[in-house]
Amino acid sequence: MAELDFVDALKAIANNPAARGLEDDAAVVEIGGETLVLTHDTLVQGVHVREDEDPADIAWKLVAVNLSDLAAKGAEPVGVLVSHMLGTGDDRFVAGLREVLDEYSTPLLGGDTVRADGRRVWGCTAIGRATHTPVPDRRGARSGEAIYVTGALGRAMLGISDRDSGSVNDLAYRRPRPLLTVGHKLVPHVGAMMDVSDGLLLDCWRMARASGLGFALESEAIPVADRDRFDECIRWGDDYQLLFTAPVSAELPVPAARIGMVEGAQPFLSLDGRILDPKDGLGYRH
Amino acid sequence: MAELDFVDALKAIANNPAARGLEDDAAVVEIGGETLVLTHDTLVQGVHVREDEDPADIAWKLVAVNLSDLAAKGAEPVGVLVSHMLGTGDDRFVAGLREVLDEYSTPLLGGDTVRADGRRVWGCTAIGRATHTPVPDRRGARSGEAIYVTGALGRAMLGISDRDSGSVNDLAYRRPRPLLTVGHKLVPHVGAMMDVSDGLLLDCWRMARASGLGFALESEAIPVADRDRFDECIRWGDDYQLLFTAPVSAELPVPAARIGMVEGAQPFLSLDGRILDPKDGLGYRH
Numbered sequence: 001m002a003e004l005d006f007v008d009a010l011k012a013i014a015n016n017p018a019a020r021g022l023e024d025d026a027a028v029v030e031i032g033g034e035t036l037v038l039t040h041d042t043l044v045q046g047v048h049v050r051e052d053e054d055p056a057d058i059a060w061k062l063v064a065v066n067l068s069d070l071a072a073k074g075a076e077p078v079g080v081l082v083s084h085m086l087g088t089g090d091d092r093f094v095a096g097l098r099e100v101l102d103e104y105s106t107p108l109l110g111g112d113t114v115r116a117d118g119r120r121v122w123g124c125t126a127i128g129r130a131t132h133t134p135v136p137d138r139r140g141a142r143s144g145e146a147i148y149v150t151g152a153l154g155r156a157m158l159g160i161s162d163r164d165s166g167s168v169n170d171l172a173y174r175r176p177r178p179l180l181t182v183g184h185k186l187v188p189h190v191g192a193m194m195d196v197s198d199g200l201l202l203d204c205w206r207m208a209r210a211s212g213l214g215f216a217l218e219s220e221a222i223p224v225a226d227r228d229r230f231d232e233c234i235r236w237g238d239d240y241q242l243l244f245t246a247p248v249s250a251e252l253p254v255p256a257a258r259i260g261m262v263e264g265a266q267p268f269l270s271l272d273g274r275i276l277d278p279k280d281g282l283g284y285r286h
Numbered sequence: 287m288a289e290l291d292f293v294d295a296l297k298a299i300a301n302n303p304a305a306r307g308l309e310d311d312a313a314v315v316e317i318g319g320e321t322l323v324l325t326h327d328t329l330v331q332g333v334h335v336r337e338d339e340d341p342a343d344i345a346w347k348l349v350a351v352n353l354s355d356l357a358a359k360g361a362e363p364v365g366v367l368v369s370h371m372l373g374t375g376d377d378r379f380v381a382g383l384r385e386v387l388d389e390y391s392t393p394l395l396g397g398d399t400v401r402a403d404g405r406r407v408w409g410c411t412a413i414g415r416a417t418h419t420p421v422p423d424r425r426g427a428r429s430g431e432a433i434y435v436t437g438a439l440g441r442a443m444l445g446i447s448d449r450d451s452g453s454v455n456d457l458a459y460r461r462p463r464p465l466l467t468v469g470h471k472l473v474p475h476v477g478a479m480m481d482v483s484d485g486l487l488l489d490c491w492r493m494a495r496a497s498g499l500g501f502a503l504e505s506e507a508i509p510v511a512d513r514d515r516f517d518e519c520i521r522w523g524d525d526y527q528l529l530f531t532a533p534v535s536a537e538l539p540v541p542a543a544r545i546g547m548v549e550g551a552q553p554f555l556s557l558d559g560r561i562l563d564p565k566d567g568l569g570y571r572h
Contacts, residue, residue: 010380010397026396027365027367027395029365031318031320032317032319033319034317038411039396040367040398040409042369042371042398044402047400047401047402048400078315079315081324081325083326085328085407108296109315109324110312110324111296114330114333117405121328121402121407123326123328123369123409125411127315129317
């Protein structure tokens with residue numbers, strides 16, 4: 001059963017509209033007059049983090065990627081639950097967890113520890129409070145809107161070979177920063193919004209497909225960390241910039257690069273007028 | 287770093303009282319005039335489920351153990367997020383997930399899929415709505431209360447050797463039933479409450495320690511599935527009965543066995559008047 005079939009099967013059994021969390025990055029639940037945003041991400045050793053990654057960086061990333069999903073909803077964190085597989089460097093894991101929770105004023109609500117040999121796995125559930133409704137998702141783009149991204153892509157990719165240097169690229173990889181404040185400011189202005197976790201092209205295609213519209217990108221307008229490695233920069237993940245659409249006339253409250261336009265009446269992704277085939281490795285699928 | 291030190295370290299960094307979820311089985315958060323209960327449990331192949339467990343049973347158990355934590359809070363399910371590591375039998379996993387969600391009218395809100403070789407790991411976060419406040423936890427026992435358990439212990443243990451027979455013991459192991467209705471009815475009456483997931487003795491000791499009181503149990507009063515294997519039945523986990531304390535005069539709305547009394551002014555656990563040493567393998571730690 002392929003991953004997409006699995007998700008389709010899950011969607012079929014999800015007896016609630018909030019199940020959009022299965023294809024989107026977060027679930028949205030109305031409760032007690034509030035709109036909650038819930039997201040869960042799992043990190044696997046050797047898959048999402050390097051085999052010998054510092055556990056402090058793993059803890060940071062585990063929480064940060066979930067908070068990034070809240071950022072893309074314009075939600076503010078209520079707290080996180082963390083599932084940790086005990087092992088080497090647990091003191092470092094605790095140190096990194098403390099750092100990321102302090103940095104984003106996010107309470108640790110609870111969690112679970114397990115003990116097992118083999119490949120380690122970590123999980124985090126983040127709970128957020130929506131600051132604006134309707135909560136945006138990847139389906140909200142409208143024809144005629146412009147497509148924006150909040151910052152340069154490819155830093156995390158460059159950071160992998162820049163290991164432990166403390167450079168801006170190294171930190172982008174090891175200590176990604178969820179754009180909570182940016183997301184909060186943007187949310188009243190956007191059509192669709194999501195974070196770029198799996199590469200700009202793949203995430204643009206997902207937004208195009210979910211919205212049922214064409215996304216026409218202009219390469220010259222796309223901000224990247226290294227123009228000589230442009231093709232990689234727009235296909236690599238882990239950057240956690242925010243990708244969103246907004247009316248051309250919108251006065252955006254934060255800096256963002258306008259990288260293309262939403263057009264047409266059916267989903268496509270194009271770069272400089274050339275249609276890209278989704279089968280051609282647009283980004284990182286995991 | 288041992289598991290308990292790790293949890294202590296997490297508690298030290300948890301900047302919120304709701305962090306009781308770290309030592310308790312669930313976190314409690316007030317939001318929008320509602321009291322939410324959040325719980326996360328992770329299952330590891332070969333540790334919490336058998337190496338060759340039917341993925342349908344794994345999915346059932348994954349959700350059921352989390353709903354059991356809600357039951358122990360008297361909470362009703364709002365929904366679950368499921369993290370699934372793709373692999374063999376994903377169609378069976380989907381089938382089991384559908385069954386357990388239908389059985390307990392619980393929406394699937396979202397989740398995450400990951401792909402990796404090696405030992406498989408599954409995670410579930412359950413969100414519930416408290417039906418009664420304050421929400422009970424393991425700290426609420428009072429001296430002079432009686433100690434109760436809702437049903438026989440040891441069925442899941444017996445079920446392991448009764449494999450796939452469809453017997454009551456086999457089903458207790460493969461398809462544990464979260465006592466949501468029972469927990470809902472009990473919650474206005476209890477002092478402390480928790481589910482018995484790691485063995486009656488160990489969970490009684492945890493409740494005694496958290497409440498700072500002595501728990502004096504009477505072996506004859508403890509309902510077990512097989513009296514010839516009494517010592518094992520009260521040390522084995524996975525039964526998911528509810529353990530609670532209540533005033534002796536309480537008129538309980540559900541059947542429950544009165545198995546002892548809360549007494550003294552400091553934590554201890556005794557069986558038939560003999561003090562048990564917590565170091566002597568009271569149950570299943572994981």
